Amino acid sequence: MIRALIVHEVCLIADLLAQALNSQGDIQVVHRAASPDEALAHMERHACDVVLANILLPDQGALNLTKVVAKKHPEIKMVVTGLLDSKTAILQCLEMGAAGVVQQDDSVDDLVAKVRHVAKGEAIVSPQVAGALIARLAELKRLATELNGYQEISLQDQCTELTAREREILDLLGKGYTNQQIADELIIGVGTVKNHVHNILEKLDVHTRKQAAMIARQLAMGEAMANGGTEYTWPSALGVNVTSRREAASML
CATH class of the missing domain: 3.40.50.2300 (Response regulator)
Structure with a gap:
């Protein structure tokens, strides 16, 4: 009834x-x-x-x-x-x-x-x-894609156009490095770093460093899991202290 x-x-x-x-x-x-x-x-x-x-x-x-x-x-x-x-x-x-x-x-x-x-x-x-x-x-779906800032394709595909240097800088962005810190780490000028960051944003079809850093962290997580890693430590520059796979995954 x-x-x-x-x-x-x-x-x-x-x-x-x-x-x-x-x-x-x-x-x-x-x-x-x-x-x-x-x-x-x-x-x-x-x-x-x-x-x-x-x-x-x-x-x-x-x-x-x-x-x-x-x-x-x-x-x-x-x-x-x-x-x-x-x-x-x-x-x-x-x-x-x-x-x-x-x-x-x-x-x-x-x-x-x-x-x-x-x-x-x-x-x-x-x-x-x-x-x-x-x-x-x-x-x-279109609005969600715009809010996310990038198209829903695999992360690896998004990074295929990056040069080796741009991939290095993307990794450092994911670790929370500033332009000056990246320049010091790679021994290049800050202006050069800015140019690389601009190119990275264009190639990844994102609008901010934060979005690019998110992609970098997701890539790092995927690679670590693929290699059987069980422990992750995020840099203090991000203000995050994560030591477990579950905690790290929740940040993505």
């Missing part, structure tokens, strides 16, 4: 929805709430499987309730009802944590089918919404 909770500010509509669902035999409406607060209070005391919340609840109540339920009661599936045929609104509900949506032009059969599907952990979306979801995922 699917236990459903209806959240709607209009009592008459809530009653009609309850009648439609209760008539199915495998769905039982356990409570009808007039507000998100009442619904949350009921969920704290009683079990339910699916919550149907009207999108027109005041103060974006349906979206806020969806967000809270997704965080506090992830086992409960949220269905937002009464939506217009708007891909933007539907995506917003799904991003908040809704398991499904019921649009204004959906039938009672559509409503019942969606309740059954979300109760089983499934979803029904139109081809238009599916296309919008795919586009949103691609956009999120």
Whole structure:
């Protein structure tokens, strides 16, 4: 039996929805709430499987309730009802944590089918919404790549264009060396170091020394693990004291 909770500010509509669902035999409406607060209070005391919340609840109540339920009661599936045929609104509900949506032009059969599907952990979306979801995922992937500062390719491939000297400097960047310290270590001028660092950033397709240093540390970790190393000591210049593989991996 699917236990459903209806959240709607209009009592008459809530009653009609309850009648439609209760008539199915495998769905039982356990409570009808007039507000998100009442619904949350009921969920704290009683079990339910699916919550149907009207999108027109005041103060974006349906979206806020969806967000809270997704965080506090992830086992409960949220269905937002009464939506217009708007891909933007539907995506917003799904991003908040809704398991499904019921649009204004959906039938009672559509409503019942969606309740059954979300109760089983499934979803029904139109081809238009599916296309919008795919586009949103691609956009999120692009943004994540930009935030990371480099393309998602293997670290070894990223470093193939580096010269031997640039690889030396990259290793020192990973150890937290400043330009002056690198110059002293390699017995070259600071200006030469700056030129090499500029070239390294361009070849690795990153924007900051910090991002380049992260790549250097990941490379060093991978090489150490490949060689069977079990202990790692990071330089004090990084302000990090790590002596175990687990601790070192957590820094990446």
